[in-house]
Amino acid sequence: MNNAVTPSGIRLELRKLFLKSEPVRGYTLLSPTLLAMILGLAMPLVVLFTLSFWLQEYLDFIRTFSLANYVEFFQKPIYVKLLLKSIRISGMVTIATVLLAYPMAYFIAFRVKSNKLIWLILITVPFWTSYLLRVFAWKIMLGYNGVINSGLKSLGFLTEPLAFLLYNPTSVVITLAHAWAAFAILPIYVSLEKIDRSLLEAGRDLGENAWMTFLRVTLPLSLPGVIAASLLVFIPTVGDYVTPSLVGGPRGIMIGNIIQSMFGQSQNWPMGAAISVMLMFTVAAMIGLFLWGTHSYRKRVA
Template identity: 85%
Template sequence: MKSESLRGYSLLSPTLLAMVLGLAMPLVVLITLSFWIQDYLDFIRTFSLKNYTDFFQKPIYIKILFKSIRMSGLVTIATVLLAYPMAYFIAFRVKHNKLVWLILITVPFWTSYLLRVFAWKIMLGYNGVINSGLLSLGILSEPLEFLLYNPTSVVITLAHAWAAFAILPIYVSLEKIDRSLLEASRDLGENVFMTFMRVTLPLSLPGVIAASLLVFIPTVGDYVTPALVGGPRGIMIGNIIQSMFGKALNWPLGAAISVMSMITVTLMVCLFIWGTHNFRKRVA
């Protein structure tokens, strides 16, 4: 029995080793660096809280962090709300060829992520599809400027880019629901709407939670979308972190901002899971 579990651990060890080297160690180094200070091209390697006091005293960092969280929150809500009816349609209304519908949904996401984001620049830009299309149709006399380079264009682009990540988990959880439960609810006199609210929605909640996390966590740190379609008003915390490791050359401050972002995102996620857990209890 002992050699049995030893064999199990030895099968697991190469993966664990890669994860310790590439995940645990870098995170420890990141936290260590956040307590150092940048000194031109080198670091002052003594413990200091300067980066954290900078983070809390200059309002810009906290402001942009919360703006990023608000934008990602909006993206998450929009993506999940838009995806839910689609997933519901495939799970309950499509009788044959469900797979065709699922493939149909994933096809647009085979294009490179960068190009998918860039596609929105083509759509919304000053000389973009919407403006040049409306101009040549004679609906507009001059191009609309407010379409691109603002937080809204970032939210739209992200909601589009992450759509598949929301549909698939919700679809899986809807598909798993035992259809006889729905029939039972109808037989016991609930109408379609109440059956949805009291049976379908609570049972699909795990999929909604998974979808929300799959969209929320990566979009908070996204750097590409705000850089391409956000403009100065649409920047997010990922762009600040990137600039600390690029032009601004202040790695320790960048590390501190990353640590604070990670803590904030983790807290938000815990709050969200706790909230949905309570909601589920109340419904049940």
């Protein structure tokens, strides 16, 4: 075609292409988001990965490939120990949060007949306070002159305050379980709410008692919500350094604190990058394992 090379011809052809091709239109709409994500997510992760193979020399980087950071990671026991401890603490937080949240979500989904929204708002209200202040609140609760100690003292149960309440892994678990409560309730509630009520009646109708109906119908059907809740709690808490440094004390520190110090006082960015990469891979592996486990559980039940 002759007119295809004239400017108006090219415009016409482009216009045809735009009208004809849904991928072109779709990716045009996606382009701002994709651009931001490539600049702010893909590139930084590539750079993080690269940096983990470099070394720090005072304020500069030695930009030659080296496995030294990874060697150090596995040789010094502290890193692996902290990583495992973080996973343990975070895992306990996840289990505690989900176990505590499930009955509450169940209550709102099945027992509350009207005003469900009010209950949902009631649950989220405490989370309108700053995350940092929420964590700090547990210092007030568990501290030496805190609520629990003062309360027990004034009731005559104690003469001296208990010092062991704060600054240990348990206080980190309690604080995190409290801070992420709403994130666990909402997805579980949504998945419970979606369950077709006639399925539960069918379960009862087929001769199962309430508890067996729950185990064989309700629980498997709400599993997507439980999975979402678990991931939503596990992923952010495993890398957290705020809570451990406020309520954890020296015994309660987690892998996030080490990473943060590598970018702060210790000034060893490549080492920090290597620890981050290890954390990322471990988390990915944990999630994969977890999803695989729940998947095979669901298969067994079905």
